Amino acid sequence: MLEITPTVEAMGVSKRFGATKALDGLDFTMRPGQVTAVLGPNGAGKTTFVNLLATLLRADAGTLRVCGADVRRDPAAVRRMVALAGQFAAVEPAMTGRENVEMVARLFGQSRRDARRNAAEVLEHIGLTEAADRTVRGYSGGMRRRLDLGASLVGRPRLLLLDEPTTGLDPRSRNELWDVIRSLVHRGTDVLLTTQYLDEADHLASHVVIIDHGRAVASGAPRELKRLVGRTVVEVHVREASDLERVAATLGAISDSDPYIDVPARSVRAGLDADTNRVFAALRPLDDTGIVIDEVAVRAPTLDEAFLTLTGNPQEDVA
Amino acid sequence: MTTAAIAQPVNQASDNAAGLLTSVTQIARRVLLKFIRSPQLVVVGTLQGAMFLLIFRYVFGGAITTPGIDYVNFVVPGFIATGVLFNAMYSAVGMAEDLEAGLIARLRSLPIPRSAVLVGRALADTGIQVWGLVITIAIGFAVGFRLHDTLPAALEAAALIVLFGIVFEWLFLLMGMIAGSPQASQGFALLIFPLTFVSSAYVPVASMPAWLQGFAENQPVTVMVNAVRTLTEGAPAEALVGHPASYFVVRSLIWSLALIAIFAPLAVAKYRRG
Numbered sequence: 041m042l043e044i045t046p047t048v049e050a051m052g053v054s055k056r057f058g059a060t061k062a063l064d065g066l067d068f069t070m071r072p073g074q075v076t077a078v079l080g081p082n083g084a085g086k087t088t089f090v091n092l093l094a095t096l097l098r099a100d101a102g103t104l105r106v107c108g109a110d111v112r113r114d115p116a117a118v119r120r121m122v123a124l125a126g127q128f129a130a131v132e133p134a135m136t137g138r139e140n141v142e143m144v145a146r147l148f149g150q151s152r153r154d155a156r157r158n159a160a161e162v163l164e165h166i167g168l169t170e171a172a173d174r175t176v177r178g179y180s181g182g183m184r185r186r187l188d189l190g191a192s193l194v195g196r197p198r199l200l201l202l203d204e205p206t207t208g209l210d211p212r213s214r215n216e217l218w219d220v221i222r223s224l225v226h227r228g229t230d231v232l233l234t235t236q237y238l239d240e241a242d243h244l245a246s247h248v249v250i251i252d253h254g255r256a257v258a259s260g261a262p263r264e265l266k267r268l269v270g271r272t273v274v275e276v277h278v279r280e281a282s283d284l285e286r287v288a289a290t291l292g293a294i295s296d297s298d299p300y301i302d303v304p305a306r307s308v309r310a311g312l313d314a315d316t317n318r319v320f321a322a323l324r325p326l327d328d329t330g331i332v333i334d335e336v337a338v339r340a341p342t343l344d345e346a347f348l349t350l351t352g353n354p355q356e357d358v359a
Numbered sequence: 360m361t362t363a364a365i366a367q368p369v370n371q372a373s374d375n376a377a378g379l380l381t382s383v384t385q386i387a388r389r390v391l392l393k394f395i396r397s398p399q400l401v402v403v404g405t406l407q408g409a410m411f412l413l414i415f416r417y418v419f420g421g422a423i424t425t426p427g428i429d430y431v432n433f434v435v436p437g438f439i440a441t442g443v444l445f446n447a448m449y450s451a452v453g454m455a456e457d458l459e460a461g462l463i464a465r466l467r468s469l470p471i472p473r474s475a476v477l478v479g480r481a482l483a484d485t486g487i488q489v490w491g492l493v494i495t496i497a498i499g500f501a502v503g504f505r506l507h508d509t510l511p512a513a514l515e516a517a518a519l520i521v522l523f524g525i526v527f528e529w530l531f532l533l534m535g536m537i538a539g540s541p542q543a544s545q546g547f548a549l550l551i552f553p554l555t556f557v558s559s560a561y562v563p564v565a566s567m568p569a570w571l572q573g574f575a576e577n578q579p580v581t582v583m584v585n586a587v588r589t590l591t592e593g594a595p596a597e598a599l600v601g602h603p604a605s606y607f608v609v610r611s612l613i614w615s616l617a618l619i620a621i622f623a624p625l626a627v628a629k630y631r632r633g
Contacts, residue, residue, distance in 0.1 A: 094468040096633055119470040120376055130461035134393040146385050147469050149377040175396065195469070 045108045047072045047199055047230045048093065053102035054254070055088050062088040064254035065102070070247070075221065075231040077245035079238065079347065085254040086234035087127070090203045093232070094124040107198055120148075123197035125188045127204045131176050137163060137187050138172040141194050148195035158194050166190040166220055182213025189220060193229070200224060202233040206240060218244060238343040248343070250350050257350050265346040272312045273341045274319055279332035281306050287331060294322035300348070306334075311341060311349075376470035379478075386466070386479025387486075390453065394487050400449070404491065408445070409498050412438050415561055416502050423562050428595040432507065435499035436516070436588040436596075437560030439492060441580060443524040444555055446491040447531040448548040450484045454535030455544040467633065477630055481528045488524035492517070508593035512604070516590035519611060523583050526615045526622075533626040559600065560584045579614040586611040 048070035055063040063085045070076045080086050091097040092104055095115040103110065109117040131140045141162055145155035163172045166186040176184060185205065192200055202221065206214040221244055224231055235241055241248045242262045249259040258265060274294075276287050287308045288299045295310035302309065312318065319338055326333065377385070394400060415434050425433040457463050466476050506513050531548070538544035557571060558564075558580040564572055575581055586607035589596045597603050 091464075094464075096464055096467055116376070116470060119468060122468065124465060124468040126461045126464060130465040132389055132393060132462065134396040135389065139392070143385050143389060144465075144469070146381055147377045147466075147471050149381070149470070191465075 044072065046070055046105070047107055048076075048232060049103070049105040050089075051103045053089070053092065053099050053104050055085075055092065055097065055099050061254050063092075063099070066251065066254060066256055068249055068256050068259070070230070070232060072230055073225060074246045075225055075233065075244050076247045076249065077241035078232065078234045078249050078251060079236070079241045079343075080234075080251040081236060084251045086236075086251065087203055088254075089251070090124070090201050090232070090234055093118075093199075093201055094122055095119055096124075121198040122201055123192035123195050123199075124201045125185075125192040125203070125205060127207055131184055131187050131191060133177045134175060136173050136175050137168050137179070137183075137190075140176060140187060141191050144191040145194040150194075155194075158196075162190040162194045165193070165223070167216065180213070182209055182216060185209060185213065185217060186220065189217065193224070197229055200229050200231045202231060204234055204236065206235075206237070214240075238347055242343045250347060252350070258346075262343055265350075266341040266343055268346050268349060271340075272319070273309055273337075273339055273345060274312060274322075275307055275309045275335075275337040275339070276323075276326075276333060277305070277307045277335040277337075279306070279334055283329075283331040284308055286329065287326065290325050291322060294318045297349070300345075309345070311345070379472045379475055382471040382475035383479040383482060386476055387483035390480050390483035391486060393453075394449075394483075404446070404449070405494050408438075408442060408491065408495055412495065412498055413502065419561075423566075425563055425599060427599055428592060429503070431499075431503045432505065432592050433563075433588070433596070433599070434561055435495075435502075435504035436591050437558075437584045439495050439499065440520055440523065440584040440587045441555040441558070441560045442491055442495045443488055443520060444527050444551045444580070446488050447484070447524065447527040448545070448551065449487065450480065450528055451531040451535035451538065451544040451548055452541045453484075454480065454532050455538050455541045458536065459540055473631055474627060477532060477626060481525065481532065484528050485521065485525055488528075489521065492520060492524075506591050507595070508591055512590045512593075515608070516587045519583070519586055519590075519608070522615050523611070526618045529619060529622040529626050533622055533629055536626065536629045554578065554580050558584055559588075563599065579611070579618065582607055582614055583611045 046069045048068065050066050050068040053063050053066040054061070066085065066089065078086050078089060088097065092099050092111060093106060095111060095118055098112060105111065106118045107121055109121065111118050135143070138159055141159040142155045145158050146152070150158060160169075163169050166189060168183060168187060168190065171179065171183060176187065179187065189202070189205065205221070206217055209217065218240075221231055221233070233244065246261060247259065248262050248265055250257050250265070258268065274291060276291065278284060278287055281303055284301050284303065284306065288301050291299045291308055291310040294312060296313055297311060299308050299310040323336065412435070415438070416431055420430040420434065423430055463476065467473075534547040535544045538547050557567075557575050558578060559575065560580065564575045564581065567575055585600045585602070586604065589600065589602075589604035589607055
């Protein structure tokens with residue numbers, strides 16, 4: 041069998057800050073040619089992981105490789121292959137967009153002419169050609185974030201690390217940034233992005249790793265992860281919160297896992313593995329109980345639900 | 360947004376890195392551009408220096424006696440020499456700003472020599488120091504300061520001041536990194552006040568209480584100020600401060616080397632650890 045060098049390979053990676061274990065034996069493999077999302081609540085260890093890959097931090101234990109290069113033993117080689125775009129737009133406000141990108145190109149060892157040409161290409165790609173010669177002070181938040189991404193791209197990295205790239209952006213800017221990120225893989229740059237937004241992982245990533253408390257708790261294609269909840273989700277909204285327990289007991293009869301009761305939403309949710317015929321059989325006992333049902337939905341599971349099932353964190357903690 | 364092809368990623372990773380000279384130049388250029396394009400920094404810094412000089416020259420000056428030498432000739436060398444400390448504050452704040460904004464994280468993730476970021480900044484800040492120096496000297500001459508020694512001696516004084524600037528640069532870069540935020544690094548920079556005011560920069564040390572004289576007489580700023588003062592003002596200044604110029608020049612060089620030997624490695628170590 042042909043061995044393909046993984047873009048990222050983490051084995052038992054641990055990192056503590058004082059008494060806090062940010063990463064606690066993280067195992068993770070990222071295959072080339074895809075956008076991989078690292079998904080987890082605040083404090084799960086996402087940023088620590090990215091900082092280890094960017095050689096900004098050193099792991100306490102474990103092995104971490106980028107395209108075969110060991111992050112601890114050969115950080116210089118890793119720095120030549122990765123680029124980092126952070127939660128903050130790390131661009132110089134007093135310089136123009138073009139000057140920012142050209143500076144990073146020069147720092148990647150490109151000649152003045154190459155830097156100028158590559159910067160122009162990148163600026164075109166991120167849609168900032170018209171604003172390129174204005175100082176960044178006048179840029180919007182979305183433009184700064186795209187410029188930050190552009191500055192990371194100009195070094196032609198093998199692996200682009202995006203730490204919560206769209207945090208704090210309005211929906212339109214977020215969509216523009218997503219377009220750019222999607223287009224990267226076609227050009228041979230693998231993208232590892234961290235996010236706490238499940239729909240972002242769903243939209244962008246072909247592979248998702250869910251981490252919680254410094255460990256990978258699940259990984260797979262978004263579709264596979266959703267299937268961990270079941271093939272189908274039945275959701276019943278009731279009028280009176282006092283009826284929730286009885287509905288949960290009824291739905292429990294058809295579900296392999298315990299139904300999830302959402303008190304504020306006055307709903308009960310259960311995942312099903314088998315075909316939907318059982319749904320109707322399971323709901324029938326509710327007919328004679330006098331429980332007022334506002335809405336019944338039978339639908340595909342969301343990544344939110346997969347996340348909830350895996351981490352046991354209520355969704356509110358994720359935001 | 361277009362789909363224009365951007366260059367393919369390089370596979371020969373070894374090509375993808377800048378040398379020390381390019382890195383230092385690019386980083387220094389950035390710091391200078393930021394300074395030049397922030398008029399508030401240039402104007403406020405210049406006005407502040409000018410205002411203090413005018414206050415000392417015309418308000419306090421009349422109450423301070425400097426036997427054998429005009430107060431303006433006594434205080435302007437003091438201002439020029441201590442100016443490097445006030446200007447170095449900009450290094451601490453600038454470094455802290457870059458840390459806070461994530462710029463340092465980006466630079467540390469780039470394939471450049473690790474020393475390049477600090478060296479580039481120190482170089483650019485030295486350029487900014489020279490600018491501040493030129494302004495202070497010009498104002499000094501405008502309010503009556505005159506040289507009373509040879510031109511080579513004055514040039515020697517100027518070279519020493521640039522050296523002092525580089526020395527304090529490293530101390531303040533370290534403070535900026537330890538502070539971590541621009542506000543906190545301004546707080547740290549308050550350390551400047553005991554160093555500059557409890558020195559011979561603005562008043563003769565002999566006018567201070569005896570317990571303070573011990574510190575004032577021997578701390579580096581006094582030695583540096585007196586080196587500049589005796590080189591520019593000659594015999595009357597030497598008589599007032601009690602030693603010839605060579606005495607202060609040698610001691611200020613020793614102080615400079617010692618301070619650099621302590622703070623430059625500390626700053627580099629702090630930068631490496633992040």
